[in-house]
Amino acid sequence: xxxxxxxxxxxxxxxxxxxxxxxxxxxxxxxxxxxxxxxxxxxxxxxxxxxxxxxxxxxxxxxxxxxxxxxxxxxxxxxxxxxxxxxxxxxxxxxxxxxxxxxxxxxxxxxxxxxxxxxxxxxxxxxxxxxxxxxxxxxxxxxxxxxxxxxxxxxxxxxxxxxxxxxxxxxxxxxxxxxxxxxxxxxxxxxxxxxxxxxxxxxxxxxxxxxxxxxxxxxxxxxxxxxxxxxxxxxxxxxxxxxxxxxxxxxxxxxxxxxxxxxxxxxxxxxxxxxxxxxxxxxxxxxxxxxxxxxx
Amino acid sequence: xxxxxxxxxxxxxxxxxxxxxxxxxxxxxxxxxxxxxxxxxxxxxxxxxxxxxxxxxxxxxxxxxxxxxxxxxxxxxxxxxxxxxxxxxxxxxxxxxxxxxxxxxxxxxxxxxxxxxxxxxxxxxxxxxxxxxxxxxxxxxxxxxxxxxxxxxxxxxxxxxxxxxxxxxxxxxxxxxxxxxxxxxxxxxxxxxxxxxxxxxxxxxxxxxxxxxxxxxxxxxxxxxxxxxxxxxxxxxxxxxxx
Amino acid sequence: xxxxxxxxxxxxxxxxxxxxxxxxxxxxxxxxxxxxxxxxxxxxxxxxxxxxxxxxxxxxxxxxxxxxxxxxxxxxxxxxxxxxxxxxxxxxxxxxxxxxxxxxxxxxxxxxxxxxxxxxxxxxxxxxxxxxxxxxxxxxxxxxxxxxxxxxxxxxxxxxxxxxxxxxxxxxxxxxxxxxxxxxxxxxxxxxxxxxxxxxxxxxxxxxxxxxxxxxxxxxxxxxxxxxxxxxxxxxxxxxxxxxxxxxxxxxxxxxxxxxxxxxxxxxxxxxxxxxxxxxxxxxxxxxxxxxxxxxxxxxxxxxxxxxxxxxxxxxxxxxxxxxxxxx
Numbered sequence: 001x002x003x004x005x006x007x008x009x010x011x012x013x014x015x016x017x018x019x020x021x022x023x024x025x026x027x028x029x030x031x032x033x034x035x036x037x038x039x040x041x042x043x044x045x046x047x048x049x050x051x052x053x054x055x056x057x058x059x060x061x062x063x064x065x066x067x068x069x070x071x072x073x074x075x076x077x078x079x080x081x082x083x084x085x086x087x088x089x090x091x092x093x094x095x096x097x098x099x100x101x102x103x104x105x106x107x108x109x110x111x112x113x114x115x116x117x118x119x120x121x122x123x124x125x126x127x128x129x130x131x132x133x134x135x136x137x138x139x140x141x142x143x144x145x146x147x148x149x150x151x152x153x154x155x156x157x158x159x160x161x162x163x164x165x166x167x168x169x170x171x172x173x174x175x176x177x178x179x180x181x182x183x184x185x186x187x188x189x190x191x192x193x194x195x196x197x198x199x200x201x202x203x204x205x206x207x208x209x210x211x212x213x214x215x216x217x218x219x220x221x222x223x224x225x226x227x228x229x230x231x232x233x234x235x236x237x238x239x240x241x242x243x244x245x246x247x248x249x250x251x252x253x254x255x256x257x258x259x260x261x262x263x264x265x266x267x268x269x270x271x272x273x274x275x276x277x278x279x280x281x282x283x284x285x286x287x288x289x290x291x292x293x294x295x296x
Numbered sequence: 297x298x299x300x301x302x303x304x305x306x307x308x309x310x311x312x313x314x315x316x317x318x319x320x321x322x323x324x325x326x327x328x329x330x331x332x333x334x335x336x337x338x339x340x341x342x343x344x345x346x347x348x349x350x351x352x353x354x355x356x357x358x359x360x361x362x363x364x365x366x367x368x369x370x371x372x373x374x375x376x377x378x379x380x381x382x383x384x385x386x387x388x389x390x391x392x393x394x395x396x397x398x399x400x401x402x403x404x405x406x407x408x409x410x411x412x413x414x415x416x417x418x419x420x421x422x423x424x425x426x427x428x429x430x431x432x433x434x435x436x437x438x439x440x441x442x443x444x445x446x447x448x449x450x451x452x453x454x455x456x457x458x459x460x461x462x463x464x465x466x467x468x469x470x471x472x473x474x475x476x477x478x479x480x481x482x483x484x485x486x487x488x489x490x491x492x493x494x495x496x497x498x499x500x501x502x503x504x505x506x507x508x509x510x511x512x513x514x515x516x517x518x519x520x521x522x523x524x525x526x527x528x529x530x531x532x533x534x535x536x537x538x539x
Numbered sequence: 540x541x542x543x544x545x546x547x548x549x550x551x552x553x554x555x556x557x558x559x560x561x562x563x564x565x566x567x568x569x570x571x572x573x574x575x576x577x578x579x580x581x582x583x584x585x586x587x588x589x590x591x592x593x594x595x596x597x598x599x600x601x602x603x604x605x606x607x608x609x610x611x612x613x614x615x616x617x618x619x620x621x622x623x624x625x626x627x628x629x630x631x632x633x634x635x636x637x638x639x640x641x642x643x644x645x646x647x648x649x650x651x652x653x654x655x656x657x658x659x660x661x662x663x664x665x666x667x668x669x670x671x672x673x674x675x676x677x678x679x680x681x682x683x684x685x686x687x688x689x690x691x692x693x694x695x696x697x698x699x700x701x702x703x704x705x706x707x708x709x710x711x712x713x714x715x716x717x718x719x720x721x722x723x724x725x726x727x728x729x730x731x732x733x734x735x736x737x738x739x740x741x742x743x744x745x746x747x748x749x750x751x752x753x754x755x756x757x758x759x760x761x762x763x764x765x766x767x768x769x770x771x772x773x774x775x776x777x778x779x780x781x782x783x784x785x786x787x788x789x790x791x792x793x794x795x796x797x798x799x800x801x802x803x804x805x806x807x808x809x810x811x812x813x814x815x816x817x818x819x820x821x822x823x824x825x826x827x828x829x830x831x832x833x834x835x836x837x838x839x840x841x842x843x844x845x846x847x848x849x850x851x852x853x854x855x856x857x858x859x860x861x862x863x864x865x866x867x
Contacts, residue, residue, distance in 0.1 A: 018861065038656065040597070040657075040660065052710050086843060090842070090843065093846070094593065095653055096594070097842045097843075100595060100798065100838060100842050101839055101843065103595075103794075103838075104791075104838040105839065108836055109831035111829065111831045111835060181566060222660075223664075229660060237654075247735075250771070272668065274664065274665065275668045275672060277661075278662070278665035279665075281657075281658060281661065282643075282646050282658055285650055285658055286649070347743075347744070348740070368743040368746075369743050369745075369748045369749070371748050372744065372745060372746030381677035384732060384741040386734050389733055389734075393730065393733075398745060400727050401747050402745070407727060408725065408726060449746075484580070
């Protein structure tokens with residue numbers, strides 16, 4: 001019965017973690033929805049967020065929660081810089097160009113990070129107690145991460161539906177030309193959406209550290225990129241809400257798979273879960289590339 | 297002999313019924329016009345026939361074969377060719393290569409050498425042979441239209457679906473196109489040409505029979521002059537009170 | 540067969556000739572020339588897919604890795620039969636990489652460009668995790684063949700393999716990939732790929748079975764990758780480590796080489812590989828370990844400013860001259 005207890009605990013974790021994954025992927029979906037650009041370098045930005053949390057905590061004793069706005073601002077600024085230096089010139093370029101460009105940007109960020117911070121694994125420890133709930137044992141940090149994710153997702157929902165800018169963005173996602181005809185400055189929408197997308201992604205890196213405060217290193221990105229894509233495709237590329245919900249599902253799946261695979265002797269669950277995730281991605285792309293919740 | 301038959305073909309997009317239970321027949325060698333205001337479902341109809349969309353209901357039968365579920369590339373070798381309203385050239389290839397591609401993968405399925413020669417023939421026929429080595433993306437919109445036509449013809453189709461091919465053209469060019477199409481109909485015997493046009497006088501000159509579409513449905517069909525003077529058609533285009 | 544269409548091979552043969560001559564006659568130049576040829580081969584092989592279809596496979600190195608393992612397995616299991624293990628290794632390398640590409644391609648190539656690219660992101664990592672996770676073929680510890688090879692083939696023969704033989708094979712692979720490229724360009728397949736690269740939907744309506752052609756280009760490119768892995772890695776280094784042979788930096792280098800030289804051209808990868816190889820060889824002495832740091836912005840710059848690459852640019856300029864017959 002210890003197995004099933006562990007399973008329940010892991011599934012609970014999975015749901016909490018899933019919310020973080022969801023926020024992490026919303027930025028990806030937003031950028032695709034508005035600009036029709038696939039940010040292949042997605043994971044590198046999560047890595048930046050993770051390091052932001054780490055350095056803020058280690059150097060200035062800033063608790064991770066407070067690093068969230070810092071990461072957001074950092075991400076927004078970075079997003080604007082990248083947009084105006086590179087992305088803007090590629091709006092009408094063939095798809096291959098943006099794929100390669102975002103790929104290269106991701107790598108560049110990783111390499112600069114390596115140059116500046118080295119390639120060591122770092123981590124920190126922020127212990128504010130644990131919640132004991134039946135078979136489930138949850139550190140408050142993870143609950144906090146979940147709470148923040150939910151709040152952020154909620155705020156975004158309100159922003160998208162109630163504000164002028166948010167609505168304009170939704171209009172561009174629906175119908176670029178229609179939006180132009182309505183007088184929406186599509187160029188501005190592009191830059192803002194890209195910046196927000198990057199901002200969200202960097203921010204989610206902080207949330208990730210609330211969950212996994214160790215193993216932070218400059219090459220942690222690609223792992224998350226793969227996960228983000230599975231989630232984004234599952235939720236419908238271009239649908240931030242789909243991404244959020246799909247994030248949950250993925251969190252559940254990942255933790256469940258990790259537990260179950262760990263039971264098989266001779267198998268390394270960590271590595272194999274990734275392989276399974278990848279196969280899962282291929283299957284989704286085949287069966288329903290527009291995702292379970294549409295959006296394309 | 298009936299070449300193309302659409303039986304109760306329907307296509308919906310979300311809540312909108314773009315094509316609503318349409319029956320249509322095209323005879324071999326016929327000159328058919330499909331007419332209708334914007335949004336009447338003409339282009340969707342074309343997309344259904346060429347295979348870009350699959351109908352939600354109904355069947356499409358071409359030359360005796362049920363092609364309803366076939367992908368676009370499988371329909372072309374059977375003898376289907378179409379042009380696009382906004383031309384879609386293969387930009388970085390030359391005009392000659394563009395047309396040759398039609399010959400290579402169309403019904404005639406020629407190899408590269410043959411196809412290039414065939415392309416030359418069609419370029420001369422349409423009158424743009426002098427452009428043959430120009431990169432397609434450098435053509436003017438009008439030249440692109442002509443190239444599209446040449447490319448479609450190079451596919452040796454049994455039925456040629458033209459989409460607004462004469463819109464915005466100079467009257468003398470329109471004359472030329474119609475002449476060329478008539479010539480092709482007569483010489484290749486089997487080529488069927490149907491046009492989708494707002495230009496009433498072009499349709500009158502070209503088509504023997506006309507089908508009028510409105511809001512996804514077939515409104516009326518019949519001999520050109522009669523149909524175009526039918527009050528219902530005039531109403532659909534100009535509104536109730538004008539007449 | 541139209542002989543004239545193969546004229547672009549002439550400048551290629553000329554360049555190869557010069558390189559090989561230098562390698563053989565100038566002291567100490569064999570090693571650098573072999574180094575350049577590796578990158579030329581890599582570019583030529585990758586160009587068959589990236590260049591001709593316009594699709595990017597971010598997991599490309601996985602095919603090289605598989606090829607490496609194919610050769611490794613052949614040597615390990617058939618070495619006792621003698622030299623025949625080598626051709627078996629070549630055969631295995633090609634088969635394995637082609638099978639993987641067929642498996643991935645049959646699924647992923649039905650999708651459009653961006654979705655396909657996403658699907659390939661995890662391939663090399665995924666495969667590496669598979670090998671390590673299931674402890675396949677030595678798992679994380681990889682395969683170390685030098686001891687075994689020396690015992691089986693003797694010291695001198697093993698040396699011969701890992702120096703002269705592997706380098707010559709790489710040169711042959713590079714050239715074969717080029718010949719295959721121009722053969723494709725001159726046949727229907729080349730035109731089909733051109734069409735689908737320009738406008739996939741229009742190509743479908745023109746009667747082109749785009750999935751079929753994408754797959755054909757994909758497995759061809761993968762096969763050559765396998766050959767490169769088998770010769771330039773296993774045969775040359777006599778060891779295989781999953782973290783090396785599935786390392787994404789080779790994919791990045793391949794992309795840069797193809798884009799730099801001119802994607803979809805015949806001569807592009809040769810010049811791209813040469814320029815890149817030369818730069819890397821002489822600069823890595825000064826800047827070890829930061830090649831990706833330099834490569835990434837270079838790739839961005841190429842994509843934004845110079846997407847048609849070197850040969851693409853020259854072709855544009857030389858459009859109506861006699862030179863254009865030799866440039867493809």
